[in-house]
Amino acid sequence: MPSLLLPLSSSPVPTQQACFVMVDLVGSTGLAQRLPVGHYAALMTEFVQLLFLSFEAHGGHILQHQGDAVLAFWPEDQAESAVLAALDAHDRAARLSLAGLLGLSLRLRGAVTSGEVVTGPISGQLTAYGLPVNFARRLCGAAEPGQTLVCDTVKSGCAGTPRLDFTALDGPLELRDFGSICEVYGVRRVQRDKQMKVG
Template sequence: MDIAAWLLSLGLQQYEPAFRENDIEADTLPQLTADDLVALGVISIGHRRKLLAAIAALRATSDTAVTSTTRSLAAISGAATPLPDAERRQLTVMFVDAVGSTALAARLDPEDMREVIGTYHRCVAETVGRYGGFVAKYMGDGVLVYFGWPQADEADAERAVRAALATLEEVGQAAPAGERVTARIGIASGLAVVGDLLGAGAAQEQTVIGETPNLAARLQSLADPGCALIDAETRRRIGGLFEYRELGDFDLKGLPGPVRAWLVLGEALVESRFAAMHAASLSPLVGRDDELGLLLRRWQQAKD
């Protein structure tokens, strides 16, 4: 690196003799501090600020180059990149599938089909993203989404169902060139291990291990076009926030026993979130007239 040319590019070529006389070279330049610049005769605060900013940029460029070189050497030597630790999580997993895509691909030009699938993928990603969903993988015309990872929330199951209803509505309106795309969705909740990186490069994905993703995939295959099915655990977590129709038990491939499924019809009209989540678990108080009277009197006193 030519120090004189570097100073000239900053419009500070008057300091070139001081840098030369003090043996400032390319390897020592990134190490200069504000005190060093004062010692070099840079009295102007503005000039010092300008030089420090340029030195910081050099330092950042140097760090990036070192990191890139380290990664390249690791790749050449076959050294493994440290992976993030996998975690046990309570997850809600959503599988979204485009119905009739095979027939559509047979009818459309490949470039037109690419536009249809691309629009469909973007629509799903944007919609679930609004509800906090994490798109883990695109699988042709399928999309795998996690709720509860990397960030967990007590309302993950509720957000997943809301995202499913929104996705079913918006996917049907998003297809280009007059082509209508219909989705179907399966949602399941439960314990899983998530966070392991599998594959490499563009094929790399954050995978989830456990029965939950398999159950979501099986429910998706049962769903009719334009419908979302949920499992018993998801149904328990979302209480009375939505309207459902119970579909009964199904023997699903790869799962140990019958699985009960519900069709989500839409959002329910509820008095309050608390009532929707706890209506089935609360019973009227019996034989507590004295206690209720005391509470009401204390409440009246507090208001007075």
């Protein structure tokens, strides 16, 4: 049996520090049940393409497609861009043209995490491995509809920006496989008139 195992490389695996954004469409299973399959497929295609373009416009790199969720990453020193991309995703989904034609109002959950990962292509598609990726999935699932949650390292990476407002959660957040996570924040974009007063 041991002879079937692939040998591990003796060379160190290159890692990088990165921020991860995951956004997930709320109620997608219900939509799949209510809509004709052709309408649902067209809606999901427009939804995913819109977010791909939006994340890339913010400087993000799209990772593997997650069905009704989109995952992307930024270098860790671009935490503010990652958070702004996550917040913009809510507005873009709410204005999706096909959803309007179908009489639907789409809502998202979002999360932004950061940390050390390994990235690389698998079958020609960019993939990332590391705890921040799993954390982003769990944190996104814990967010309320319309909410984006961030970890403390992302908040620290955005220190000094007047465009974002972070609010600590009322209590510890229990996440499967992560236990009690205390330093998690909700984030929102600061209103333009408030920014002007700060400046």
